[in-house]
Amino acid sequence: MAELSLIDDIRSASRLMVRELGFMDATVAESNYPPSAVHTILEIGIRGPLTSGELGAFLHLEKSSVSRLVRKLVDCGELRETPDESDARSKLLSLTAKGRRTLEALHAFGRQQVRGALAALSDAERRTVREGMMLYARALRQSRIGDEAEAAA
Numbered sequence: 304m305a306e307l308s309l310i311d312d313i314r315s316a317s318r319l320m321v322r323e324l325g326f327m328d329a330t331v332a333e334s335n336y337p338p339s340a341v342h343t344i345l346e347i348g349i350r351g352p353l354t355s356g357e358l359g360a361f362l363h364l365e366k367s368s369v370s371r372l373v374r375k376l377v378d379c380g381e382l383r384e385t386p387d388e389s390d391a392r393s394k395l396l397s398l399t400a401k402g403r404r405t406l407e408a409l410h411a412f413g414r415q416q417v418r419g420a421l422a423a424l425s426d427a428e429r430r431t432v433r434e435g436m437m438l439y440a441r442a443l444r445q446s447r448i449g450d451e452a453e454a455a456a
Contacts, residue, residue, distance in 0.1 A: 313439075324416070326338050332408075332409050332412045332413060333408070333412050334405065334408070334409065334412075339362065339364065339368070339372055340372060340375065340376060340381075341409060342362055343358060343362065343372060343373075343376060343382075344376070344381060344382075344398065344402060344405055344406055344409060345406065345409055345410075346358070346361060346362065347382070347396055347397060347398055347402075348398055348402070348403070348406035351397070352385075352395035352396060352397040353395065353396055354387060354390075354393045354394065354395060354396065355369050355370065355373055355393075355394070355396065356369075356393070358373070358396060373396060376402075379401075380399055380401045380402075381398065381399060381401055381402040381405055382396050382397065382398060382399065382402055383396070383397055383398075383399050384396060385397065
């Protein structure tokens with residue numbers, strides 16, 4: 304079992320990162336959107352068209368939250384819904400031209416934010432940060448999946 308001070312240090316660093324990345328603000332990444340909308344635009348932009356169900360599962364959001372979020376982004380002109388050719392009951396969500404411009408702005412903002420932070424580190428420290436964050440993110444995911452499997456059993 305990990306020692307308590309290690310756990311508390313990681314929790315403290317996680318909270319600081321959330322604050323420094325701006326996720327405590329009403330809107331993030333110099334956009335007019337809350338974190339869930341920013342993540343929606345980023346993930347659809349990176350992964351391509353998704354159904355609302357796929358989006359909800361990926362972002363760990365409930366169906367009603369996804370429905371409201373999608374409706375707002377469609378109404379704002381960021382997303383479009385098109386019939387899913389493989390399932391007539393579903394619609395695929397994709398970015399509009401406005402959504403692609405927003406995506407590029409989000410990428411530019413995020414890259415600049417990370418670039419600024421990495422500028423204070425050596426090459427070895429940068430590699431350590433990348434590896435540590437990737438390992439921690441994978442471990443968090445594995446823990447969540449394990450917890451969900453236990454709850455379902």
